[in-house]
Amino acid sequence: MQKNEEEPLSPMARVFQSPGIDLCALINIGFKTKINPDVVLDALKQNVYKHPRFSSKLSENGEKWIETKVNVEDHVIVPYIDPEEICEIGQSFVDDYISRLTLIPLDRSRPLWDIHILNVKTSDAEAVGVIRFNHALADGMSFISLVLACTNKTSNPDMLSTAIPSVKRRSTVSHSLEKNGWFLRAIFTIGSTVRLIWNTLVDMFLLFATVLFLKDTKTPLKGGANVRSNPKKFYHRNISLDDIKLIKNVMNMTINDVLLGITQAALSSYLNRQYEQAKNSEEDGALTSYPNNLPVGIRFRAGCTVNLRSDIGFKPLAEMMVKDSKCRWGNYFSFIILPLSIGLETDPMVYLKKSKAMMARKKHSYQAALTYFLIKISLKVLGAKATTSLFNQHLMNITTCVSNVMGPMEEISFHGHPVAYIYPSSYGHSHALLxxxxxxxxxxxxxxxxxxxxxxxxxxxxDDMEESLKTMKAVLWERGLL
Structure with a gap:
């Protein structure tokens, strides 16, 4: 990408940086060694100008990127930490520090990012680096491409990191239909097109209804009107990727299908327990156990990010930065609404089957692309303030958001600092749960x-997620499918 003195923001970037939302991303990276701040500063001084987003600030009207001089020291924060006070509460210190960041806005007079170095030992890292930036700079896929460009394989320091290879979107026409002549292909195409149009119309109607009046059921997981301005807390836990792939292969579904099935099962268990506690409290502490405490017909929906790039895998950062790239850098994604199935199932496989059917249905719809297009039109016709208000209303009326980002396939290192984990999140949204x-x-x-x-x-x-995964795997063993 050639550097320009000014460059317009993309539609999603304009929404994310608006004062009504001001959505920020947090990338928490755990390291297996203490972090040398001088190494970080030196690397930034050499490379920050190679990336226009990290060396540009917002114009006053928030519509353009303007190149500016970057003083790297202003963007790297190394707080003083008393080693005697921190030896017993490392993880709590990190959690509280990151939570406080959600109340401190980024300085709009300079590029919208900063890095915080916390040389604190936690349960699974020797030190933690926190990268914070306004979501207008990039989406998750863009950031991972940046991480890969800045790191090397730990097993071979001379080789750059790699992620899951770039892939094309899969065709919906089966191989059997391709072999059985033009007539069957024509019938399939007509039926598929009709279904595609119908699904898109239904999804767009529900989207408009959600913006205007359709709200999720008020549950113990749904936030109120002030949740956006409240401080957030961030937690993480690791599970086996092999277990997810095992279920994926046996059930003939995608990793996203499995993750959504686990999410539905876990949130159902959690909410059932919350309603049970509420009932027992109303009964003056009675010990009565209710097998199913969930209200009937809970409307519980999740916003889900959808990558709009034609190449849905990863490309090298240099290729993503090229103008008109099919795997472009930035915020080229949209949202769909997933109606989660909240209910107790005697067979845990039901959660997986429901998630697979739901995702297959959502893939056969143009809602994501149309939503992105409507945001562009709304920005031109109604302006940023009105568009942001409509976007935020949509978020407030659903319960949560979910996303899945593919990371490096092998252990990586940043200038001699091996990485223990990477987890992204965000704040500035109108949800109590993300x-x-x-x-x-x-x-x-x-x-x-x-x-x-x-x-x-x-x-x-x-705990409910881990238990759901364990139970699903056990059922597959019992049924002789593994």
């Missing part, structure tokens, strides 16, 4: 972002 999945090496990291005034016990959601 769920991110990120793969790294042989593990999958689940990140939960919560408003602690609404969800004081997020670790129980992790």
């Amino acid at each position: 769920i991110h999945y990120t793969s790294y090496a042989e593990e999958l990291t689940i990140t939960i972002t919560v408003d602690p005034t609404v969800i004081p016990d997020p670790h129980k959601i992790f």
Whole structure:
């Protein structure tokens, strides 16, 4: 990409940086060694100008990027940490420090990013680096491409990091139809087109209804009107990526299908327990156990990010920065709404089957592309303030958001600092609960972002996720499918 003095923001970037949302991303990277701040500063001084987003600030009207001089020292924060006070509470210190960051806005007079170096030992790292930036700079896929460009394989320091190879979107026409003549292909194409149009119309109607009046059921996981301005807490837990792949292969589904099935099962268990506690409290502490405490017909929906690039795998950073690239850098994604199935199932495989059917249905719709197009039109016709208000109303009327980002396939190092884990999240949204999945090496990291005034016990959601995965795997063994 050639550097220009000014460059317009993309539609999603304009929405994300608006004062009504001001959505920021947080990337928490755990290291296996202490971090040398001088190494970080030196690397930034040599490379920050190679990336226009990290060396540009916003114009006053928030519509353009303007190149500017970057003083790297202003963007790297190394707080003083008393080693005697921190030896017993490393993880708590990191959690509280990151939570406080959600109340401190980024300085708009300079590029919208900073890095915080915390040389604190936690349960799974010797030190933690926190990268914070306004979401207008990039989406998750763009950031991972940047990480790969700045790191090397730990096993071979001379080789750059790699992620899952670039792939094309799969065709919906089966091989059997391709072999059985033009007539069957024509019938399939007509039927598929009609279904595509119908699904898109239904999805767009529900989207407009959600913006205007259709709200999710008020549950113990749904935040109130002030949740966006409340401090957030970030938690993570690692699970085996091999277990996810095992279920994926046996059930003939995608990794996203499996993750969504686990999410539905875990949130159902968590909410059932919350409603049980509420009932027991109303009955003056009675010990009565209710097998199913969930209200009938809970409307519980999740926003889900959808990559709009034609190449849905990863490309090298240099290729993503080229103008008109098919795998461009920035915020080239949209949202769909997933109606989660909240209910107790005697067979845990039902959650997986429902998630597979739901995702197959959502893939056969143009809602994501149309939503992105409508945001562009709304920005031109109504302006940024009105568009942001409509976008935020949509977020407030659903319960949560989920996303899955593919990370490096092998362990990576940053200038001699081996990475233990990577997990992204964000704040500035109108949800009390946010769920991110990120793969790294042989593990999958689940990140939960919560408003602690609404969800004081997020670790129980992790427990339910691990138990759901364990139960699903056990059922497959019992049925002789493994």
